[in-house]
Amino acid sequence: MIGEIAHFLSLSAAVLFGLILIFNFFFYFGKASPNQLVLSTRLFNQACWLVFFSFGIYIYLAINDDFSIAYIASHSNTQLPVFYKITSIWSAHEGSMFLWIVFLIAWSILFIKSLDQNHPLKKLTLLMLSLIILGFLLFLLLTSNPFERILPFGALEGADINPVLQDPALAIHPPMLYLGYVGFVISFSFITAYLVNGNFSLQWEQDIKSWSLLAWIFLTIGIALGSWWAYYELGWGGYWFWDPVENVALMPWLAATAFMHSLFASSKSNVLKAWTMFLGILIFSLSLFGAFIVRSGIIDSVHSFANDPQRGLYLLTFSGLISLFAIGVFAYRLPALNSSNLVVTGSKESFLSMNNILMITSIFSIFLGVTYPLIIESIYSEKVSIGPPYYNSIFAPLILIAAIFIMISIDALWQRRMSFRTFILSILTPTILSVLTIYIIWKITNVFSVLAFIGILSGLLILFSYSIKIITNFIDKKYINKGSAISHIGLGVLFLAISLNSILSYEKNLNLAPGQSIAINDSLKDFSFKSIKVLEASNHDVISAEVSVIQDNRSLSLNPQKRKYTTRGQITSESAIKASVLKDTYLTIGDQLDNGSWTFSLKINYFIKWIWLSVAIMVFGMLLTIFKNKTS
Amino acid sequence: MLQVRKNRLWKLALILLLSAGGVSLILFSLNSKLDLFYTPSEMLQADIKPGYRIKLGGMVKTGSIIRNGTKLNFLVTDFSKDVAVSFDGIPPDLFKEDSGVVILGYFLNNIFEAEEIFAKHDENYMPPELNIAEVKI
Numbered sequence: 001m002i003g004e005i006a007h008f009l010s011l012s013a014a015v016l017f018g019l020i021l022i023f024n025f026f027f028y029f030g031k032a033s034p035n036q037l038v039l040s041t042r043l044f045n046q047a048c049w050l051v052f053f054s055f056g057i058y059i060y061l062a063i064n065d066d067f068s069i070a071y072i073a074s075h076s077n078t079q080l081p082v083f084y085k086i087t088s089i090w091s092a093h094e095g096s097m098f099l100w101i102v103f104l105i106a107w108s109i110l111f112i113k114s115l116d117q118n119h120p121l122k123k124l125t126l127l128m129l130s131l132i133i134l135g136f137l138l139f140l141l142l143t144s145n146p147f148e149r150i151l152p153f154g155a156l157e158g159a160d161i162n163p164v165l166q167d168p169a170l171a172i173h174p175p176m177l178y179l180g181y182v183g184f185v186i187s188f189s190f191i192t193a194y195l196v197n198g199n200f201s202l203q204w205e206q207d208i209k210s211w212s213l214l215a216w217i218f219l220t221i222g223i224a225l226g227s228w229w230a231y232y233e234l235g236w237g238g239y240w241f242w243d244p245v246e247n248v249a250l251m252p253w254l255a256a257t258a259f260m261h262s263l264f265a266s267s268k269s270n271v272l273k274a275w276t277m278f279l280g281i282l283i284f285s286l287s288l289f290g291a292f293i294v295r296s297g298i299i300d301s302v303h304s305f306a307n308d309p310q311r312g313l314y315l316l317t318f319s320g321l322i323s324l325f326a327i328g329v330f331a332y333r334l335p336a337l338n339s340s341n342l343v344v345t346g347s348k349e350s351f352l353s354m355n356n357i358l359m360i361t362s363i364f365s366i367f368l369g370v371t372y373p374l375i376i377e378s379i380y381s382e383k384v385s386i387g388p389p390y391y392n393s394i395f396a397p398l399i400l401i402a403a404i405f406i407m408i409s410i411d412a413l414w415q416r417r418m419s420f421r422t423f424i425l426s427i428l429t430p431t432i433l434s435v436l437t438i439y440i441i442w443k444i445t446n447v448f449s450v451l452a453f454i455g456i457l458s459g460l461l462i463l464f465s466y467s468i469k470i471i472t473n474f475i476d477k478k479y480i481n482k483g484s485a486i487s488h489i490g491l492g493v494l495f496l497a498i499s500l501n502s503i504l505s506y507e508k509n510l511n512l513a514p515g516q517s518i519a520i521n522d523s524l525k526d527f528s529f530k531s532i533k534v535l536e537a538s539n540h541d542v543i544s545a546e547v548s549v550i551q552d553n554r555s556l557s558l559n560p561q562k563r564k565y566t567t568r569g570q571i572t573s574e575s576a577i578k579a580s581v582l583k584d585t586y587l588t589i590g591d592q593l594d595n596g597s598w599t600f601s602l603k604i605n606y607f608i609k610w611i612w613l614s615v616a617i618m619v620f621g622m623l624l625t626i627f628k629n630k631t632s
Numbered sequence: 633m634l635q636v637r638k639n640r641l642w643k644l645a646l647i648l649l650l651s652a653g654g655v656s657l658i659l660f661s662l663n664s665k666l667d668l669f670y671t672p673s674e675m676l677q678a679d680i681k682p683g684y685r686i687k688l689g690g691m692v693k694t695g696s697i698i699r700n701g702t703k704l705n706f707l708v709t710d711f712s713k714d715v716a717v718s719f720d721g722i723p724p725d726l727f728k729e730d731s732g733v734v735i736l737g738y739f740l741n742n743i744f745e746a747e748e749i750f751a752k753h754d755e756n757y758m759p760p761e762l763n764i765a766e767v768k769i
Contacts, residue, residue: 235722235724235725236724361654364658365658368658368659368662369662372662376666382668382669383668383669384666384667384668384669385666385667385669385687386662386665386666386667387665387667387736389665390661390662390665390666393661393665394658394661507721509702509720509721509722510702511701511702562725570725571725571726572725573725588722590702590722590723591699591722593699593701594699599699599701599702599722600722601721601722
């Protein structure tokens, strides 16, 4: 019964959103009255709250194990802790789509509230948001209904959540990611409303700036959490696989990063207006494309949800129409969208535009990498896949050029050409220092890889140029944009960490009997496998290995585990990870052989924690930028 | 006016030329970095150059897994032909007899040297090609 109430609330919300659209459509041609907007806003708020209540009830049902609801029965279990009963809601397609919509509505209601009642774009934005929300609510209710009942009798026990998903990082990874994806609905709707409205004397950048920066933060954290989870939970020791589903998250991220940069240029010196709007539209279109790729099952990926052509068709049609509408209005208004100023060659904006182009290039390259297997399959009916080598070789040169432009742009000025002297002075010291450091790294590590060294050089150029700038400005007591400096330093650390990780890390496969010990190399003088313990936990049995390692004269004890979950019979590995500043010691236990010995995989991952540290630095810098934007 | 048009034409030509160059570089990179997917039957028929990285998909044949230290040998089958695979390392948790696998590696002297064995999050996963193959049988 309670389930039906939740279902009914969501249905009524869909009807209300539909009513808002129909009502405004019929009154569009008549005399605009202020009451029309008041009424629309009220209806909109009520519809939003209906969905929130509906989701609240759904959480209640999940906590109380209502297994008469098919989705909860197949993804939850009475044995689960309450936390995972709640997170099981977004562990598969229907529930995660529900969460997606709840976030979409949360962003929308907050943004509409933030707009003044007589803001000229409020009504159009509200209509655009209603249209998008209605489209997704119908998608949920018609093709992926989370409220569906098992009739006449519900299940006695739930089928349980996949054990690899019973993890705190993975529990908050989808919410963060979705908050980021749908956060850009604001820039999308607001820019579309601006273009439809057609009054180009209005200033629009400031209204959506903080919202977009906030959405960027969520998207960044969401992607980073997913990669962190993959690293410690899946036991492969990798953090990024260039899987199609990772790629469709990276594309909106790159577009959002380009958008923020050009948004600053656009609001600061009235340039790149049309370009910024295009990017604002592009981000959400890419998010929609991502939803299509992940939820249609068109591309075979480790993350993809169950294959359902009907869902794919609906999503493709709906997101295609929405994006085409926005792009169409943009194209129609383009001739009138002249920026009042032109970009001066050698100014800060010019370097920023160059990096915008590089980011678009990388989005295009990823897009091609994601869709190329589909094209090949439909033309030649051959199955192909595109892996890391393609992306690495595309990205290495792009990030080097980007790093060079970042380095030059630090000393460049807004709207003014930089002098040749400043140009030379600004690049000379960082370049010399970077080349020297690279030489030292090469001498110490004795490994050489072109791609990795390009990455190291890119990271070093950014780090040195920003460090020099910060030090000299501190001495001269001159202003520096802290948020931007910190975020870019984060980016430099990221390039450096990824590249060093790729050349320094190594892996050893071992086969030992309990009680046996061996020496691995100069750094790992002793690896001794003490014993195997069999334990029992609440919903799984555990085989735990006791291993002690002497590494760099430190003694570490590692307990890699294998778990067998009782409800599904699924086996998972829990790697043992011991971190030091420079490297992680990552041990996974394999299988027992006939002679009683066990196999292990030992990975030494250099600088891997620095990857997520660098993301934290970037996010911190972005928070400072939002704070500055709010107070100024 | 004519001069303006001429300038515009030159700019357009330059942009087209540059983007064509960029796209062809990307496509060239794509073609040399593709991993072709084969079933065992296709792999045994195809003329595969040594040193060419490919993917093999199929089922792990019943009773074919032989372990020797960290080395692992097994047969991958599509129910008509088998390919022998050798791998050094720890296979993913979902790797077991009678279940689907996708393997990345090199085909040398009729043995598939596996570089990586892929696990799917979904335990009921089967390579899509095999679903078709089974229907045919």
